[in-house]
Amino acid sequence: MLLSDILYNISLITVSGKTDIEIEQITFDSRQVNKGTLFVAVPGTQSDGHDYIETAIDAGASAVLCEVLPKMLEEEVTYIQVENSAKSMGIAAGNFYGNPSKRLTLVGVTGTNGKTSVATLLFKLFRKLGYKCGLISTVQNQIEDEIIPATHTTPDSITLNALLHEMHQKGCAFVFMEVSSHSVVQGRISGLHFSGGIFTNITQDHLDFHKTFDEYIKAKKGFFDALPSTAFALTNVDDRNGKVMLQNTKAEKHSYSLKNIADFKGKVLDCGLFGLQMEIDKQEVWFKLIGQFNAYNLLAVYGAAVLLEENPENILTELSQLTPPPGRFEQVISSQQTVGIVDYAHTPDALKNVLETINGLRQGHERVITVVGCGGNRDKGKRPLMAGIACELSDTVILTSDNPRFEEPEDILKDMEAGIPITKQKRVQVIVDRREAIRQAVALAGPEDIILVAGKGHETYQDVKGVKSHFDDREELKLAFHAQQ
Ligand SMILES: CC(=O)N[C@H]1[C@@H](OP(=O)(O)OP(=O)(O)OC[C@H]2O[C@@H](n3ccc(=O)[nH]c3=O)[C@H](O)[C@@H]2O)O[C@H](CO)[C@@H](O)[C@@H]1O[C@H](C)C(=O)N[C@@H](C)C(=O)N[C@H](CCC(=O)O)C(=O)O
Numbered sequence: 001m002l003l004s005d006i007l008y009n010i011s012l013i014t015v016s017g018k019t020d021i022e023i024e025q026i027t028f029d030s031r032q033v034n035k036g037t038l039f040v041a042v043p044g045t046q047s048d049g050h051d052y053i054e055t056a057i058d059a060g061a062s063a064v065l066c067e068v069l070p071k072m073l074e075e076e077v078t079y080i081q082v083e084n085s086a087k088s089m090g091i092a093a094g095n096f097y098g099n100p101s102k103r104l105t106l107v108g109v110t111g112t113n114g115k116t117s118v119a120t121l122l123f124k125l126f127r128k129l130g131y132k133c134g135l136i137s138t139v140q141n142q143i144e145d146e147i148i149p150a151t152h153t154t155p156d157s158i159t160l161n162a163l164l165h166e167m168h169q170k171g172c173a174f175v176f177m178e179v180s181s182h183s184v185v186q187g188r189i190s191g192l193h194f195s196g197g198i199f200t201n202i203t204q205d206h207l208d209f210h211k212t213f214d215e216y217i218k219a220k221k222g223f224f225d226a227l228p229s230t231a232f233a234l235t236n237v238d239d240r241n242g243k244v245m246l247q248n249t250k251a252e253k254h255s256y257s258l259k260n261i262a263d264f265k266g267k268v269l270d271c272g273l274f275g276l277q278m279e280i281d282k283q284e285v286w287f288k289l290i291g292q293f294n295a296y297n298l299l300a301v302y303g304a305a306v307l308l309e310e311n312p313e314n315i316l317t318e319l320s321q322l323t324p325p326p327g328r329f330e331q332v333i334s335s336q337q338t339v340g341i342v343d344y345a346h347t348p349d350a351l352k353n354v355l356e357t358i359n360g361l362r363q364g365h366e367r368v369i370t371v372v373g374c375g376g377n378r379d380k381g382k383r384p385l386m387a388g389i390a391c392e393l394s395d396t397v398i399l400t401s402d403n404p405r406f407e408e409p410e411d412i413l414k415d416m417e418a419g420i421p422i423t424k425q426k427r428v429q430v431i432v433d434r435r436e437a438i439r440q441a442v443a444l445a446g447p448e449d450i451i452l453v454a455g456k457g458h459e460t461y462q463d464v465k466g467v468k469s470h471f472d473d474r475e476e477l478k479l480a481f482h483a484q485q
Pocket residue numbers: 028029030031041042043044045046047048049050052138151152153154155156180181182183209
């Protein structure tokens with residue numbers, strides 16, 4: 001494609017060189033550059049892409065999109081200067097792939113917790129309603145039955161547009177995607193045409209990246225600020241920042257709630273280990289998902305589907321058949337009927353919700369044993385909070401490792417231990433090795449007890465110093481239950 005066509009709709013500060021040159025690929029990584037590449041220099045968290053412009057040119061880049069021009073310009077290279085190279089790259093990627101987001105109905109889901117659940121339920125629902133669909137999510141990307149592994153919750157703008165292009169080529173009418181706060185700030189979704197946006201909730205997470213909660217709110221709100229007037233914006237008004245999200249959007253505003261006045265109102269009638277009974281739009285429906293937090297997810301899905309002009313009765317009929325994504329309140333039951341629950345709760349709010357749900361399901365003298373850790377190189381502020389919540393809402397807590405990444409597991413555990421009140425210390429054990437921690441939980445559990453293994457959900461690896469080794473909480477629980485027999 002001609003460089004001039006790739007630059008369509010991007011506001012340019014300066015252009016040096018020809019723009020009627022053929023571009024074969026766009027990349028922001030000098031290690032991926034080939035002949036005929038447009039290299040985009042993006043400032044990052046570890047390094048600055050501007051430092052790799054020379055390397056990219058040596059590797060064959062014929063054009064460079066950047067925020068700061070190099071001191072020495074090569075004659076045969078075209079340099080384009082813009083204010084924000086990441087955001088411009090999003091628009092360029094859209095142009096390069098024929099703006100696929102305009103050719104299908106794209107709905108984005110943002111919020112601290114519930115994005116994967118809502119996006120996946122929408123994907124499954126719309127397939128049941130007879131449409132070809134695509135999914136972009138933490139667990140996996142999917143085009144109908146074809147599974148494409150995911151590396152991020154929201155991929156970079158080039159991968160994203162390539163994926164949307166493929167989804168359009170393969171006939172998808174609807175695509176449901178997660179919009180992470182990182183993706184808004186880093187311009188991964190820039191230039192995309194959304195037909196709808198959904199907000200789930202906002203609580204503490206990712207402050208390592210956003211620094212303050214206000215900045216985190218601003219990032220999520222940025223998604224709604226950029227929605228077009230043709231889109232719908234659906235928010236959870238039971239969240240204290242639900243209305244704030246839609247404050248400046250041009251999109252058509254809608255709300256859902258379990259507690260306040262809203263366009264889509266629901267009521268939880270019953271909640272057990274097998275499902276959830278709710279009243280939505282005066283209809284009583286039994287769902288296969290568990291916990292009040294899933295009542296919110298179901299309402300968001302219902303509201304979005306109505307706004308996408310599906311028949312309410314059909315929506316509820318199909319929705320009632322759906323199961324949660326893997327690793328979300330996934331149950332592993334031992335032969336002695338001990339209930340094991342694997343859940344992706346990796347924020348204080350998620351952990352609190354899941355434990356409150358579990359406590360609400362207690363019928364007799366069951367004890368709740370929680371195994372939990374916190375990821376390395378992520379928000380340190382959530383560590384003591386998660387440990388404190390685990391202690392508050394469990395009888396026994398085993399603190400262990402999640403994905404330590406490049407931190408020492410013992411240091412992460414010390415941060416967690418700081419959140420345990422002296423009065424609750426007796427409830428806590430610290431076992432660095434996650435496999436041992438799960439085995440200890442099983443050894444401690446009686447037939448009536450409930451074991452929660454939180455934080456890794458669907459993940460099938462443990463990331464230690466950049467090396468990902470196979471590890472699956474569900475497998476570990478099964479093995480531990482088996483060994484106990
Ligand atoms: C903190 C963060 O978001 N980092 C993302 C970011 O990397 P970065 O800013 O650290 O990049 P960098 O290493 O500083 O490099 C800067 C630039 O120089 C370029 N470079 C670098 C080296 C080189 O030799 N040549 C070169 O050109 C890089 O390609 C990059 O463009 O941009 C990269 C490319 O898009 C991402 O892969 C990377 O995600 C890392 C792996 C990551 O772990 N991200 C997590 C935190 C994340 O994004 N999570 C969210 C939300 C999760 C959720 O709540 O669900 C997600 O959407 O997944």
